[in-house]
Amino acid sequence: MPPGATSKGIVLSESVDARFRKLFSIEGGNFQAAGSVSKQIKMILKQLSIDNDLIWRAMIVAYEAEMNAVLYARSCEVTLSVSTHCVSLQFKDRGPGIPDIGLAMTEGYSTATREMRERGFGAGLGLPNMKKTADRFSIESVVGEGTTLQMELDIP
Amino acid sequence: MGAHDSFHSIKIDEQRCIGCVTCMHACPVKAIRLRNGKASVYKHDLCIDCGECLRVCPVQAVQSMTSKVVELAQFKVKVALPSPVLYAQYSDATTPNDILLALHKLGFDHVFDMALSCEMVLIAIEEYLNRMTDVRPIISNYCPAVVRLILKNYPNLMDRVVPIEVPREVAAKQIRKSLAAELKLDPTEIGIFHLTPCPAKLISIQKPIGVERSNLDDAIAIRDIYIPLLNALKEVGDDDLILQKSSGVGISWAISRSNVGGLPQHRSLTVRGLEEVIHILDQVEAGKLTDIDYLECAACPGGCVGGPLVVQNRHVAAAQVDTLIEQYGVRTRLDRRKILRSYEENYLIPGLHRKTRAVSHGQVDLVKALEVMNQVEETIGRLPGMNCGACGAPDCRTLAEDIAAGDAVLTDCVFMKIKELEDEVEGHRRKS
Ligand SMILES: Nc1ncnc2c1ncn2[C@@H]1O[C@H](COP(=O)(O)OP(=O)(O)OP(=O)(O)O)[C@@H](O)[C@H]1O
Ligand code: SF4
Ligand code: SF4
Ligand SMILES: [Mg+2]
Numbered sequence: 001m002p003p004g005a006t007s008k009g010i011v012l013s014e015s016v017d018a019r020f021r022k023l024f025s026i027e028g029g030n031f032q033a034a035g036s037v038s039k040q041i042k043m044i045l046k047q048l049s050i051d052n053d054l055i056w057r058a059m060i061v062a063y064e065a066e067m068n069a070v071l072y073a074r075s076c077e078v079t080l081s082v083s084t085h086c087v088s089l090q091f092k093d094r095g096p097g098i099p100d101i102g103l104a105m106t107e108g109y110s111t112a113t114r115e116m117r118e119r120g121f122g123a124g125l126g127l128p129n130m131k132k133t134a135d136r137f138s139i140e141s142v143v144g145e146g147t148t149l150q151m152e153l154d155i156p
Numbered sequence: 157m158g159a160h161d162s163f164h165s166i167k168i169d170e171q172r173c174i175g176c177v178t179c180m181h182a183c184p185v186k187a188i189r190l191r192n193g194k195a196s197v198y199k200h201d202l203c204i205d206c207g208e209c210l211r212v213c214p215v216q217a218v219q220s221m222t223s224k225v226v227e228l229a230q231f232k233v234k235v236a237l238p239s240p241v242l243y244a245q246y247s248d249a250t251t252p253n254d255i256l257l258a259l260h261k262l263g264f265d266h267v268f269d270m271a272l273s274c275e276m277v278l279i280a281i282e283e284y285l286n287r288m289t290d291v292r293p294i295i296s297n298y299c300p301a302v303v304r305l306i307l308k309n310y311p312n313l314m315d316r317v318v319p320i321e322v323p324r325e326v327a328a329k330q331i332r333k334s335l336a337a338e339l340k341l342d343p344t345e346i347g348i349f350h351l352t353p354c355p356a357k358l359i360s361i362q363k364p365i366g367v368e369r370s371n372l373d374d375a376i377a378i379r380d381i382y383i384p385l386l387n388a389l390k391e392v393g394d395d396d397l398i399l400q401k402s403s404g405v406g407i408s409w410a411i412s413r414s415n416v417g418g419l420p421q422h423r424s425l426t427v428r429g430l431e432e433v434i435h436i437l438d439q440v441e442a443g444k445l446t447d448i449d450y451l452e453c454a455a456c457p458g459g460c461v462g463g464p465l466v467v468q469n470r471h472v473a474a475a476q477v478d479t480l481i482e483q484y485g486v487r488t489r490l491d492r493r494k495i496l497r498s499y500e501e502n503y504l505i506p507g508l509h510r511k512t513r514a515v516s517h518g519q520v521d522l523v524k525a526l527e528v529m530n531q532v533e534e535t536i537g538r539l540p541g542m543n544c545g546a547c548g549a550p551d552c553r554t555l556a557e558d559i560a561a562g563d564a565v566l567t568d569c570v571f572m573k574i575k576e577l578e579d580e581v582e583g584h585r586r587k588s
Contacts, residue, residue, distance in 0.1 A: 019526040022533065035438055042441075046309075047532075047557070048525045056312040056441065063442035082529075084522050120444070129443070155522070 019083050020048075026069045026076040028095065031119070034070045038062040041080050041089070048082060054153055058087055060133050061151050064126040065091040071116055072096065073146065088152045097143040105131065105139070162200045163362060165221050165355035166210050170194050172217035177545040179209035179218060184430045185309070189558070190548035198563075204308065205359040206301035206430055206455045211464040220355040220465055222377045225384060228263065231347025231373070233335060236264040237327050238351040240271040240402075240410040241460045242378055243480060244473035250389060252407070252480070256399035258388035262381070264349075268331055269399055271406030273323035275488045278405065278418040279495045280320045280503035285422050285449055291316055293425070293440060293448040297508070298322045298409075300360035301455035302433060307365065310437050318450075319366070319508040323409065324350045324357070326502060328371035350375045353463025354456065366508035377465040404481030405488045411477045412452050412459030418488075422449035429457040532556045540571045 022044065024037045041062050045055045062078075069076035073095030081088045098104045105127050112122025131137040134151035141147040168179070168188075175193040188209060189198035195217070197203050210218040228234050236259045243252040252269065259267040285294060295316045297303050306313050321329075328348045336343045350357055352375040361370040405418050412426050425448045427436045433453045439445055456462035461477060462470035495503075535556035543551035547568040549558050558564035567573045 019523065020529050020533075035435075035442075038442065039438060044529065048522065048529060050522075052311045059441055060443045063438075063444075082526060084526070 020044075021079065021081045024078040024080070026066055026073075026078060026091075026093075028070060028072070028074040028076070028093075030070060034067060035063060037078055038066050041078075044080065045082070045087065050082075050087065051156060054087065054155065057133050058089070058153055061130045061153075062089055064130050065089070065149055065151070067121065068126055069093050069095075071112065071121060085155050086152050087155065088150070090151075091149040092146065093148070094146040097145055098139075098141040098147055099143050101139055101141060163221075163359075164197055164200060164203050165205045165358040165362070166197070166207060167219050167221055168195050168197065168209070169217045169219055170196075172215055174215055174217070176214065178212050178214060180545055180548075180550050182208045182212040183550065184208060184434065185305070186550050186554050188550070189563075190545070202308065204301045204304035204455075205356045206305075207355045207464040208430065210355065220358075220377050222352060222355060222358050222380070222465070223349075223374045225262075225376060225381060227374070228347060228349070232345040233265050233339065233341060233347065234263065235266040235268065235328075235331055235335070235346060235348045236262075236351060237268050237270045237324055237331075237348060237372070239324075239353050239357075239378070239460060240274065240407045240477075241353040241463065241466060241473070242351055243271070243407060244410055244461055244476040245378060245382060245466065245468045246386070246389065248476070248479065251400070252402070253398060253400040254389060254392050255385070257392045257395050257397060258385050259351075260399075261388040261391050262384055266331065266335065267399055268327055269401050269406075270323055270327050270350075271400075271402030271409060272490075273327040274406035274409040275402060275418070275490050276495050277320060277323045277326055277503065279488075279490065279492050280499055281318055281450070282419055282422070283496055283499055284318055284320055284504075285419070292446045293451040294318050295440070296412075296450065296452040296454075299412075299454045299456075299460075300356040301354075301430070302453045303365060304356075304359070305430075305433070305455075306437065310441055313437065313441060315509045316440070317508060319505045320503050321505055322360075323406075325367075325371050329502065332371060347373045349373060351378055351381060352376065353378050353460045353466045355465065356455065366505045366510070378463075379465050379467050382467045401489075402484070403488050404484040404486050407477060407480045407484060408486075410459065410461050411474050412454040419450060423447065424450040424452060426452040426454075426459075428454045428459045428462070430455045528560045532560045535559055535566065538566070538572070539569055542571070544570075546570045 024040060026037055027033065038059055042055060042059050045058055069091060073093035076091055076093035079090040103109050107128045108124040110122045110124035116122050130151060135154045136152040138150045173194045175190060177190060179195050180188040180190060184206060185202045185204055187197050187199045187202040188195055210220060243255060256267045256269060295313065295318065297317045303317060306317060331348060332343050332346055335346055350372050358375040361372045361375055364370045412428055427433050433455060454460060458470040458474055461473040536553055539552040539556060541552050547555050549555040549564065555564055555569060559566060567576055
């Protein structure tokens, strides 16, 4: 898949006319803090009085992406951008990358270890769920470097 | 009934408050602020009536708004509906029946074993779980603080909150109806009181969610009735009157464990303590835990036995509940079919799931909200990030939000104030 192309076949604009932008970082392997970035994002969207359903969808994608970063990456930079028409989330991690994106996007595919499965991860539903839930979704990955997810949700 | 908007089940007594900020830091929803050295529930619309502030205040400045025993007098007929937690407050030798009899002696004309209603409600909950198989997990509703937390902070999860009337309401509704008929009284002449382990139950009576009004009249704190009841217990002899109708299933409600014989066909999970509840609700909101049928959430550590208005240590009380469960068995004596005949009429609360949609605002408002958010972030960047609370807000972020809302100024922060003074001195020095 060419860079920038999404699996939904729409090319994302480089940057929406962001009115608000905030960065967060996630530490790979830190289960103690897992979920805290999604939570902060939720608080901000709530304070912006964004529609509840949209916040819910944003939470689902943010939580899945955050968990993947905690599980698989070394570190991850998260950018939340909110404009008047769109909430956009970028998760850019440094980590092993994904060798076969098509496979990783398949429902049920997972490389989660036994230990991760015992913690309740590894159904192989995270990425497919993000794609389903976001209005636009793109994924790029370079093996040995990292993975970048870009997700957008339209404000009605 | 209908209490006014800012009514809450707790109140901070200005005279007693020493301004130590303990409660402000403990409040899970950041509703408390200090103004002029005194704490108050400044953001009262955020308050979920959890009673944490009451629990932690070192000088008992946070008071419960539950009524005192003396206030019973205004009703012709007085009815007590004790939380099963009351059964776990006294020694092993005191049976639930003794306690119910002692309540009689205290001046309640009728005393009802509410633990039995807990069993009825569990049957109704089981029925709901059987009927609604497409939404999981379903979340318990008996903790008013949890319901308010969900309503305010997890509105999307509201339609998972089980719309089955809580035991105290089911009991009160039936009692009022039957007593009014039996004694030929106007229903308003009957006063029905819940003996409660927490102030939160009071808010569910004064400002119920999903129904027009509560079937109860008021709540009395277990800790306020503890001593009078202890004295009344001494007068209870060998009485043939059996008031206790419940089994261990209903009594287990005190430790929030519906799986004790109550919901054998369903996978349930119990989470107790607000911090844990918040954590688990975050996960449910993110679409997790769909393999759980029934998620029981109690704001207090240990469940209702850990309520802020009890006397007995919660671990001791929980052990006592375990003993009682063993003693009275985990099989309800109730007839399931009979209960379900009045499922719609007596148990279901259709109003609970009325959409609590936030009014989606126009673009103009969003532009404004984004501006404010930028201002908040900019302010946070200037604040020291110590979260000390000296400004009167629980942390720097909240102060920044308060400033943006016009409820505080930057120099409420002591560090900013010092800096301002230093700059002033510097300015003077330059001039001279
Ligand atoms: N950020 C990432 N870096 C490296 N590999 C990743 C990353 N995100 C996902 N993967 C790979 O893609 C697979 C599928 O991810 P997905 O989120 O769909 O499922 P999962 O995380 O395995 O299970 P679940 O999300 O259901 O708990 C993962 O098992 C992992 O091998
Ligand atoms: S805990 Fe709160 S109410 Fe109690 S004294 Fe301290 S500041 Fe005042
Ligand atoms: S009752 Fe709970 S939510 Fe309300 S002010 Fe006290 S701690 Fe905060
Ligand atoms: Mg995943």
